[in-house]
Structure formats: C-alpha cells, structure tokens
Amino acid sequence: MRKEININVSESEAQRQLQFVDELKEIYQKKSDELGRPLTYHIATFGCQMNAKDSEKLAGILEKIGFVETDTEVADFVAYNTCTVRENANTRVYGRLGYLNSLKKKNPNMMIALCGCMMQEDAVVDKIRKSYRFVDIIFGTHNIFKLAELIQARLSSKSMIIDIWKDTDQIVEDLPSERKYKFKAGVNIMYGCNNFCSYCIVPYVRGRERSRNPEDILREIRELVADGVVEIMLLGQNVNSYGKTLENPMTFAELLIEIEKIEGLERIRFMTSHPKDLSDSLIEVMKNSKKICNHLHLPFQSGSTKILKIMNRKYTKEDYLSLVDRIKAAMPNISLTTDIIIGFPGETEEDFLETLDVVKKVRYDSAYTFLYSKRTGTPAANMESQVEDSVAKDRFDRLLKEVQAISSELTSKHQGSIQKVLVEEINEQDPTLMTGRLSNNVLVHFKGNKDMIGKIFNVNLKECKGFYYIGELV
Ligand code: 5AD
Numbered sequence: 341m342r343k344e345i346n347i348n349v350s351e352s353e354a355q356r357q358l359q360f361v362d363e364l365k366e367i368y369q370k371k372s373d374e375l376g377r378p379l380t381y382h383i384a385t386f387g388c389q390m391n392a393k394d395s396e397k398l399a400g401i402l403e404k405i406g407f408v409e410t411d412t413e414v415a416d417f418v419a420y421n422t423c424t425v426r427e428n429a430n431t432r433v434y435g436r437l438g439y440l441n442s443l444k445k446k447n448p449n450m451m452i453a454l455c456g457c458m459m460q461e462d463a464v465v466d467k468i469r470k471s472y473r474f475v476d477i478i479f480g481t482h483n484i485f486k487l488a489e490l491i492q493a494r495l496s497s498k499s500m501i502i503d504i505w506k507d508t509d510q511i512v513e514d515l516p517s518e519r520k521y522k523f524k525a526g527v528n529i530m531y532g533c534n535n536f537c538s539y540c541i542v543p544y545v546r547g548r549e550r551s552r553n554p555e556d557i558l559r560e561i562r563e564l565v566a567d568g569v570v571e572i573m574l575l576g577q578n579v580n581s582y583g584k585t586l587e588n589p590m591t592f593a594e595l596l597i598e599i600e601k602i603e604g605l606e607r608i609r610f611m612t613s614h615p616k617d618l619s620d621s622l623i624e625v626m627k628n629s630k631k632i633c634n635h636l637h638l639p640f641q642s643g644s645t646k647i648l649k650i651m652n653r654k655y656t657k658e659d660y661l662s663l664v665d666r667i668k669a670a671m672p673n674i675s676l677t678t679d680i681i682i683g684f685p686g687e688t689e690e691d692f693l694e695t696l697d698v699v700k701k702v703r704y705d706s707a708y709t710f711l712y713s714k715r716t717g718t719p720a721a722n723m724e725s726q727v728e729d730s731v732a733k734d735r736f737d738r739l740l741k742e743v744q745a746i747s748s749e750l751t752s753k754h755q756g757s758i759q760k761v762l763v764e765e766i767n768e769q770d771p772t773l774m775t776g777r778l779s780n781n782v783l784v785h786f787k788g789n790k791d792m793i794g795k796i797f798n799v800n801l802k803e804c805k806g807f808y809y810i811g812e813l814v
C-alpha cells in the first residue's frame with residue numbers, strides 16, 4: 341500500500357482512529373485475561389526530538405488500547421522509531437532486529453513495528469520485506485496517527501502490513517499522547533522541511549513544510565499547562581519559517597508572543613533555527629521575553645562560504661557571524677549551541693580552518709559535531725572529491741578539542757551565581773541529589789527530594805565540574 345500524496349484532510353480522522361482503538365481494547369482485554377497478565381509495550385526511539393515526540397503519540401495510542409509500558413524489548417508490542425540522518429543510525433537498527441526475532445520466537449503474541457524516517461526509504465523497506473520477514477508492521481513518518489488501524493489490519497491479515505506515504509498535507513489533531521515527563525513537553529509547531537541542504541535526507545523522509553494552526557498550538561499548550569507542564573519545547577525542522585504556509589500567515593516571533601501570554605507556563609524553548617530565516621523581530625522578542633530560555637541552537641554546519649554554498653545553506657560565513665553579533669548585542673549572556681559537519685565533499689584544510697575560526701569567534705556553550713555521512717538520494721552523495729576518512733577524522737578530533745576547551749570555560753563562568761533551576765529527576769548515581777536544568781540548558785545536581793520534581797528553585801552554583809554543576813539550594 342503506497343500513496344503518492346494524501347490530500348484528504350479529514351476532520352473526523354481522529355474519531356475514526358479512536359474507533360479502531362476501542363475495537364482493539366476489547367480484543368486485547370480478552371488476550372490479557374487469557375494470559376492472566378497485562379500486555380506490555382516498548383518503544384525504542386532513535387534520533388531527534390521530533391522522533392521522541394512521535395513516540396509519545398504512539399505510546400498514547402498503545403496505552404489507550406490497554407498496553408502497559410515496559411523498559412525492555414521483552415514485550416508484547418515493540419516499536420522501533422527509526423532515524424536515518426546518518427548511516428550509523430540505520431546500522432544500529434539492523435543490528436538490533438536479529439535480537440527482536442529471537443524474542444518473538446519465545447513469545448508468539450509479540451508484534452514488531454518499524455516506523456520513522458528510515459522507513460520512508462524504498463531500499464530499506466525492500467530489504468526488510470525480503471530479509472526480516474518476522475516484522476509485523478512497517479509505517480512511515482506521515483501516518484503515525486494510524487497505528488491502531490495498522491494493528492487491526494495486521495490482526496486480520498497473515499502477512500506484514502506496509503503503509504508508507506510519500507508525503508502528506510494532513511495534520512491530525514486531538515489524538516492521545518503519553519508524555520515522558522509530567523512537567524515538560526515537546527509541542528510540534530510545524531512538520532517537514534523545504535530547505536534541501538545537499539547532505540540531508542530529512543526533506544525526503546519528512547516531506548514538505550506545513551505549519552499547525554496557531555489556535556491548535558495554543559490550545560495544546562494551555563491544556564499541557566493545566567496538566568502540570570511548566571516548560572515546553574517548540575519543535576520544527578526550521579521553526580523560523582513557521583507560519584508561511586498558513587491560510588493567515590503568521591511569523592514565529594508572533595507565535596512566541598502569543599505563547600508567552602499563557603499563564604502558568606514558565607519556560608519556552610525551541611529548535612531548530614535555520615540562520616537564513618532568523619529575523620530581527622525574533623531577536624527582539626527573545627530579548628524582551630521573560631519565559632524564552634537563555635539558549636539558542638543555531639547550526640552553522642561549516643565556516644567555509646564555498647562549502648556552505650555547495651551545502652545549499654543560503655548564507656555566507658560573514659552572514660552567520662554578523663547574525664551572531666546581532667544576537668549577542670541584544671542578549672550578551674545568551675548560550676549558543678550549534679551543529680557542525682566535518683568532511684563534507686570538497687572540504688579542504690583551508691575550509692576546515694574557516695570552520696575552526698567560526699568556533700573560536702562565536703564561542704559556543706556546546707556543539708554537536710558530526711562526521712559527514714553519505715546519504716543515498718541526497719545531491720551530496722553523488723559529489724566527487726569525497727574526503728578521505730583519515731583526513732576527516734583528524735579534522736574532527738582537532739575540532740572537538742577546540743569545542744570542548746571553549747565549552748568548559750564558558751560553563752564555569754556561572755560558578756558562584758544563583759540561578760533558577762527546573763528540577764527534572766532524582767540523580768541516577770546518588771539518590772540524595774536532584775538533577776535540574778538551568779535556563780541555558782546546563783545540568784545542576786544538588787541536595788533535595790523528589791517532591792521538588794517539576795518545580796523551579798533558586799540554586800547556588802557552587803562548583804563547576806566541566807559540563808555540569810554541583811549546587812546548593814538557596
Ligand atoms: N552527515 C552528517 N551529519 C548530518 N546532519 C544531517 N545530515 C547529515 C549527514 N548526511 C547533521 C546536521 C544537522 C544535524 C541534525 O545532523 O548537522 O544539523
């Protein structure tokens with residue numbers, strides 16, 4: 341079952357799906373009674389925040405059906421929500437499938453579902469269809485809301501169910517979602533990406549850009565706040581181009597102003613920002629906001645204007661640096677983080693030194709550094725002059741050293757100050773300590789108790805331990 345594009349925006353789609361949920365509830369209740377135990381599910385999420393959010397939606401549907409979450413793959417329903425942004429993400433999934441097969445042999449009730457970005461690639465689906473026949477359901481990024489329908493289809497069929505949509509303009513609202521944290525939540529504001537950076541598979545697996553209506557976003561956030569959420573992360577591949585596709589266009593800065601007004605909401609985060617679309621009005625809104633966190637993730641990918649052009653990033657090194665200057669002029673204490681790719685085809689030592697130069701000039705609080713990974717189907721995969729592995733690895737190590745030196749220097753500059761910390765969980769190593777997060781995203785551990793989780797406290801940042809703090813409640 342393959343669809344080129346789904347253009348039926350059906351308001352009743354959520355209702356249709358909830359009917360499948362109800363039918364499955366009965367079927368699985370009977371199964372559970374027969375077995376004398378609850379039926380369990382496990383979702384393994386690979387990749388980015390977008391996938392993490394999708395997994396919460398899948399969990400919401402499974403919980404409504406009656407499954408209970410378990411933290412290992414020894415479960416009655418296992419889903420792998422996959423990522424394909426770099427080659428090693430695919431390799432990890434294939435590596436774990438053999439293990440799932442061995443579990444399924446022991447549990448005839450077990451159902452295995454594969455979904456997410458990797459499944460949007462024809463070659464992957466063909467391989468699974470041929471070589472991993474024990475998989476029950478394959479679906480993609482555009483139709484996760486159909487999970488109940490697909491489980492139903494699998495129960496009444498003898499073979500693997502495959503349902504991949506090439507693209508969609510459908511946004512289904514009002515389906516259940518099971519949050520990982522009670523006090524913080526991701527909120528999709530848009531889906532897809534139109535940028536086609538030449539190395540990136542995302543536009544091919546997540547489809548064209550489409551924004552949610554502001555009313556739907558605001559309603560969701562109000563409901564989350566009423567349910568105990570104090571921090572939200574607005575999610576989109578390129579949040580700075582939010583609203584362009586709406587019937588009544590609205591900018592991201594305007595959306596933020598509306599979100600800020602929601603009473604009870606304490607912190608607003610967002611990702612990811614594309615430098616080419618970051619407006620001066622957004623900088624202004626961030627500067628004046630009491631709720632937007634003191635952190636901006638601003639991927640630059642390469643410091644070489646020549647490489648940026650081949651990457652199709654649509655800005656030069658100078659554009660990027662001048663944008664950073666404007667941001668720092670408005671918010672001198674802002675914490676900046678970034679993504680950098682090393683070893684993009686054609687990258688010379690001079691190009692690499694330009695990248696290093698940006699790192700030294702901007703001084704990032706932290707940076708995600710990636711070795712270029714060739715993704716079949718992207719323009720860069722066919723480019724000549726791919727950089728040799730050993731050369732890329734050497735540059736990567738030199739970059740990492742620089743990034744880490746700056747990062748630990750910047751993190752330690754808050755030592756001795758008192759800052760607001762949102763308490764997230766009990767410390768894994770020492771249960772007398774609580775772990776919380778500063779507005780700039782840095783972690784702090786300090787003495788406390790579990791009743792503090794989800795609340796904001798003033799903490800004295802006593803000692804910097806490189807990338808985190810040991811603090812003391814004030
Ligand atoms: N190789 C290496 N890194 C990549 N990214 C995206 N595609 C590739 C690729 N083919 C990185 C970019 C992006 C981050 C999410 O992943 O830096 O910002």
Ligand code: SF4
Pocket residue numbers: 533534535536537540541542543577578614
């Ligand atoms: Fe990929 Fe570029 Fe879109 Fe980011 S903006 S998802 S890097 S194509």
